[in-house]
Amino acid sequence: MNDQTFSLQPFPSIKSLPNLKIAGNIDRNSNQLAISYTLGGDLKEIVIDRPSNAQLRKHELWKDTCFELFLSIKDSQRYWEFNLSPAGHWNVYRFDGYRQGMQEETAFTILPFNVQNQADGLALALDVDLDKIVSAEQAIEVGITTVIKHRNGEGTYWALTHRGAEADFHLRDSFIVEL
Template sequence: MTQPFRLYPFATSPDLQLTGSIARAGTNFAIAYQLQGDIDKLVMPPAKDHPSRRDRLWEHTCFEFFLASPKAKPYWEFNLSPSGDWNAYHLTDYRQNLRQEERINTLSFVMAQFPLEAAPSAGQTYHLSLDLDLTPLIAPHQPLAVGISAVVETPSGITYWALTHPEPQPDFHRRDSFTLRL
């Protein structure tokens, strides 16, 4: 079953919309993001011919998601850059013991940008989608709590987007922001 989502900016933001969907079938997980607006005015890392695993992708435009078993402390963080660079991390508890998840050795995702069909003068849509086999991480019927977020860089700074912002500061790692269930 596909679940749509909408991300909300932490504070004031450029005139953008950030939506998408997630789906799961056993250990197959799919996520798609759609960023709509004046994409040309954003700071987007250029696509690389040979993307690779990189750290600190969240310092620039980056699409993120978090997966956890609802009743367990450990969780995973996934970062997807418009450059094609990526990373997957495992944490043992809230922001504790961040390490690269070595059982995931590649994340191959699709990116595309095109004019908005309904109103081309209104901007563009940037689309990013990933299909991921979670077999190395979870059992086929293990429930998942999902947090979805993004960092969007503009010429005037970083904006933070998430399903919810439960604290006075943006914090994508808070378990009460993992609001979707699969």
């Protein structure tokens, strides 16, 4: 087991940000990956889609409030992007290299996760078996991110670290959690 807590930081900008906090924990036990996010603060200033009864695979979830996870095998250029919407929608994409060869990852046909509205925020938890894409012996590197869509239509970009001149979750230098 390799349980780690995290706190995401907004990409530095001149925009005024609502009072938000995004934190959570991530753990890999054998090849079972568990990640949970908590979003707290002034949520009335951001757009959060209502939970749906159907968890559907959808594209372009990052255009709205979306919790994300970038995962790579250590010393490999290939990586995966997991998108999780508070509405319950999801997708997983595979890349051959930095923003190259993007394909929907067909190894996953469902990606069940839980979303809970709480009095002081929102919680999202994913527990996924990675056997379909990596072996339990392979070390992985993870980038943890979130896109927050504000009521005014603008988005802010949250990550463990921001390594580029612009917000760019695909930069491998930002996959800083090793599991």
